[in-house]
Amino acid sequence: MQFFFEALIGGLLSGVMYSLVALGFVLIYKASGVFNFAQGAMVFFAALTVVGFVGKGVPLPIAIVLAFGAMVLLGLATERFVLRKLVGQPPISLFMATIGLTFFIEGLAPMLWGDAVQPIELGIQDEPIPWLLERFDIVVSRFDLVASGIAAALVVVLAIFFQKTRIGRALRAVADDHQAALSIGIPLERIWAIVWAVAGFVALVAGLLWGSRNGVQFALTFTALKALPVLVLGGFDSVAGAIVGGLIIGASEKLAEIYLPPLMQAGFGGNFGGIEGWFPYVLALLFLLVRPEGLFGERHIDRV
């Protein structure tokens, strides 16, 4: 039982890391209806920019600020040169454009900062908390706890931003209907620039945390793949969904990876581990069959 809880806690905590990436998707989807596949690449770009500056001798906090600046620039450029010209196009075109953007960033980031796999030291130990280990024999990483704290704080801030502020309201309006938003004088350009900047900030946070865990490298772009089932489960346009979805996916995939393969082995023989690649997706899929708009997603309002 103790082991089960350990797996559960570990899963929940790594789920938070997924949520962080998913959050960036949600922001952009919510505000512009764009399914931004480039979020993973943005995580990569943000983290690489931080280590790039650190490598040039800039202190970490300043490097983070500079990287945020770079993310804002990237967002502005994306808005200016891509999204603005695609207003009113079908969602799939926008989606494909973000895949194009992914390629672009994947080339740009290492060209600017090099390909080397680099560490970030945030000064948080990724080691078991001794007290828990001694008392309950449960491994819980201090780092994971801090990461969850940061994620939780981000979510609260974002939720308030979306629900209570003038800009937040405008963001949701734009998400609902570009044309109508335009017609009442909401400047799409500015709104999108803001959203991309915020999403860039979320990407930066995710990049720092993931990067300090796995090293800053190209593979950070794969974090997007971890975020997709979270999105499906939580609903594309729900900040809360991103968090809860992340927790569910994180916990269930860890438990599944530990407890399912032995069962399958008993059934078929052979070795059936490594199911983490598909399990979240299948879980999300099965879930969707019950609730097609995701856990917290807004029901599509459809009148015939």
Place this chain on the structure above:
Amino acid sequence: MTMRLNELQQVGDAVAETAGRKIGDVILSLEHISLAFGGVKALTDISFDVREGEIRAIIGPNGAGKSSMLNVINGVYHPQEGRIVFHGRERRAMEPHKAARQGIARTFQNIALFKGMSVLDNLMTGRVTKMHHGLFAHMLGFGPGRREELAHRQKVEEVIDFLEIQHIRKTPVGRLPYGLQKRVELGRALAAEPSLLLLDEPMAGMNVEEKEDMCRFILDVNDQMGTTIVLIEHDMGVVMDISDRVVVLDYGKKIGDGVPAEVKANPDVIKAYLGAGH
């Protein structure tokens, strides 16, 4: 105000005229239909019937449940209570495509044409219930599948001629002006050669000229093909002129039913829908 009275007079005349047309037995009857969406009642205990060959109008304010009613008839919505008898067969829940196979066709309030397809293709989809060849016959590009296609094209061309839309045959419907789109949508429903035609605000957003055309088509369909028509319409002029009987709904309940003149004089109807001006 004088003009309005005058109008009423004429409506009365129009009703009288219909007496000469063949209106047969009840072919569709809806009995105690109730429909709710997640606790919100859309229709409450509604009963009415439709006779063969008649034009039956449904009127009522926005949100009264008129479109829901049509959706119940052709199976898009499944009522929680009540029963539907069509051509003597009873059903409550039915898939829309099966309703189509029983001879119910329909148009939509906000045009539901297939935007990416040409007028011709849109009309050809109307023939789907009458076509029998499958995937493999279609793949070949010759043989029985092709012959069937040609035979149905013939039918569709008749509809095209009837609606006078020959010139736009190959045009993608997305590019057509609204009025023509409405006409094409009617054509798609007609191509199915339905016994019961449901029209959801066929004249919404049209000017008088277009409405006149549309009325002519509806009346011709009704007269020449004997198709029974259930019609939702806001333009009281149209409703009073062309329908045989009218059902009035308000907030999901039936508040009136009868020939146009009756309905028009019904105080409940005036209060809920028509307003004092009419």
Place this chain on the structure above:
Amino acid sequence: MSNAQPAPATERYLSVNNIEVIYDHVILVLKGVSLEVPKGRIVALLGANGAGKSTTLKAISNLLGAERGDVTKGSIEFAGTRIDRLTPAELVRRGVIQVMEGRHCFGHLTIEENLLTGAFTRNGSRKQLADKLDKVYTYFPRLKQRRTSQAGYTSGGEQQMCAIGRALMAEPEMILLDEPSMGLAPQIVEEIFEIVRDLNQKEGVSFLLAEQNTMVALRYAHFGYILESGRVVMEGDAETLRNNEDVKEFYLGLSSTGRKSFRDVKHYRRRKRWL
């Protein structure tokens, strides 16, 4: 019947001069349209579907871009300055706002949130915002009842009111109103037009109104233009238009003997004189 006083077109306010609009680089939709809206007036833009009414409005409010449309000729002026190259946001700030055909409320936002988004271009204090909301609610008491409902779940009439109310929140001087009556019950249509007239008289808002429903539109408008296939074929004050034989026959459905029944319409009819 006739409540609108024919007003002399004094001050040129909004003027559209000979504009041409092409969609997708190929399809010519407006073939030189000119019109004027004097200050404080309601002007109706009439015509069949596809005649170019919506396109004209969108050309003015500069919403064509998203539909791959382009104003290729002509100019548009408002209060003495050219506005053809302004962004929609800039136009709203200057007081020109469009209420789009088909309402376009933000379905997932509540009615009140919808209204609040309308004030986006107006930076005001909380108090001012609340006052403005109150004002909109006095014009549209129905909206107040439904302030917390998601707009997507409200009726068509309520949505239309919401869209107009939302535009009001931007403190407009001129509203471009596209097909307000579409798909609405007669009673609601009257209600909405009454409000339009109220706004015009009490708030001094000018309207350019694209409308199919000629009968209603000419009852409330001061002046009208009739558009066919991308051209203005007729213009005049409401009274004149109402009495024109062609308008009567083709737009009002009246024959010389009074209203004719839809049952009596024939497949053939006489040609319009203006063609």
Place this chain on the structure above:
Amino acid sequence: MKRIALAVAAAATLAVGSIGTAHAQAKEQFFPILSYRVGPYGANGQSLFGGMIDYLQYVNMKGGVNGVMMTWEECETEYNNAKGVECYERLKGKAGANSAPVFPLSTGISYALIDKSAADKIPLAMVGYGRTDAVDGSVFPFAFTMVGTYQMQATAIVKYLKDQNKGSLAGKKIAYMYHDSAYGKEPIVALEAEARVNKFELVQIPVAHPGNEQGAQWLKVRQERPDYVIFWGWGVMNQTALKAAQKVGFPREKMIGSWWAGSEEDTVPAGDAAKGYMSATWNVAGKDVPLVADIEKVVYGAGKGNLSDKSKLGSILYNRGVSYGVLAVEAIRKAQEKYGKGKTMSGEQIAWAMENLDLNDAKLKALGATGLLPPIKTSCEDHEGSGKIKLQQWDGTKWVVKTDWIDGNRQLVHPLFKASAAQFAKDKGITPRDCKKAM
């Protein structure tokens, strides 16, 4: 106008026509280099291909191989099989009949090129990766799984562990954690055999690609509490594993990686978590290898170095790249000895040389390559030629070699290759060569 520009751009793209003709002139030996410098493994590719190309440059600056100059062209594969094939076909066209060995440096691309290279008579060098049964030269005359195979490597690691435990692993538990692909699956068969022979318990823990999340796997390690973890990772999987091992408190000293999981690219980003971690290798790190020091002096001194980030010079993967260069160039030298000094060699001639390579310690010393390669002697029956590894340990700043050469379990492993190659021959309808006559 945009449309026209677009149409022109599209037309231009569709009309790619600049595919050159045969390239090889006298006195030049052309290397088709299928490299990857972008994508998830780009960082590794930079070092590997940098080392290899620097060595070719170095050879040229020293006067070539008997006057024959090395030329090369790179083609970016992005570690993608289909692109790899396209690159191969393109560069093959430029090489003509006189191609130096191709190093695809990806197991997937190697597999896709096996048939093609045999048909084209271009030697396919799969050094430390690729199709392992190509050790059997009778079935694979043009494919060379040189230096070591995964199976030999795995058995060598087992041998090391056995030595650590006074010659017996009985009753021990060893976890095998691997990238769930061809790369990670190859050694399983050898490890299972070893487990039977040495009576230890083998726990297999696959990691789904790309391996940037290993919480569950390491919890499993914590649950199973194995004595050792043999680790077969690549790319981001390596750093993640080190961090995750730290998180569950598994001692890094008991974690032994494959030679693709033992470079600075893996350990540096993991920071403290990597300290004590062991891995297999066949080349040492550092610039104290005479050859590497000389490359720095000669090539970089003249500003002709390939690395954009010079700090990688002397890293494990860079030095491994140099060892590739050494193997290829020595094969060319050997071929010239037989077929004519100072001439351009054909692929077939180089293949002969690769099959008859004999790089003993003395020769390596003469090249200044001591420590870069184990002694290698190949033959028709044995394209591997060595199967030896060393073990190294990360001390927090650099890799330190801990052992001398350790030999894999040839008696156990090579028959497996033989059987697999025979099956391949049967499937493809190939009649194996008679190795007795191959000389």
Place this chain on the structure above:
Amino acid sequence: MLYREAGQFKASFAEDMQIFPIRQDRIAIGLLLAFAFFGIPLFASEYWFSAILIPFLIFALAALGLNILTGYCGQLSLGTAAFMAVGAYAAYNFQLRVEGIPILVSFVLAGFTAAAVGVLFGLPSLRIKGFYLAVATLAAQFFIVWVLTKFPWLSNNSSSGVISAQKIQILGFSFDTPVSKYLLVLGIVVVMALAAKNLARSGTGRAWMAVRDMDVAAQVIGIPLMHTKLTAFAVSSFYCGVAGALYAFCYLGSVEPDGFNLDLSFRILFMVIIGGVGTVLGSFLGAAFILLLPIFLDNTLLPTAHALGLPFSNATVSHIQFMVFGALIMFFLIVEPHGLARLWQITKEKLRLWPFPH
């Protein structure tokens, strides 16, 4: 002046409903096919066959498969590569396990196997739409590849999970040269493309498009949603499956499950989008573009950089290539969101109107 419909009158519906109703189109297609079958083999080099033409045809076939699902039926899928993998492994196993089975039969059976798997993963489409469905198809992508990795029987117990395609023989003739493989692939692709074109303009195609454009209306006029969507999944997967089999047998020769990764799915989706959603021609144009663009960049960027004297390293060039590729994708979407096929159509329309602008 050359491209004029004027004067071509259709006297019957049959004539009006030909596969290529305009005479110039018929001539052009005929010439193109003749050239592909007889002209190209005369002078194309081995490189062209092995690295460009064969993969182009195979990718075009896969793109066509995806286009049937996404373009015609409106169901976005990100799992194309997995269905190709099913085809590849199925064909391999049929060849391996059924004594004396003709290769073409194996290909067809591989297609059917993929179709069956496709139907299975298409079931969720009955409830899920849009991007939710797209992400759900990723389940197919990852799950299928995992299954192929995990059940050794599927790869004949090969230790690495890699399969090597058997030799191709039809009626005693060996297809082992690039030219013969090219002709085989060309033949299959042409037949299947024609079949797709026929499907698209028949009742089946109309039902797909109806579901795509407005599913409620489609149901109401009598199109059964489930049957139509699943047919689209089946046909689409069939095409992808055959493409996968050809990919293994005629292109790479040996494949591993990991080769059919998400990246490949995306590339094929790109082909569909760039080429043109809902057109057969677009699948070909898109495949050509996405396949050739990187090669083109590869061949031009480095020489250009050298010519301009820019001190670019190979790595930098590769990075720039990524960037240019991404940028061009965005550029194309901006300039012509409906793809190359639309561009072609507009050109034709302009030709028809020429010399008048409208």
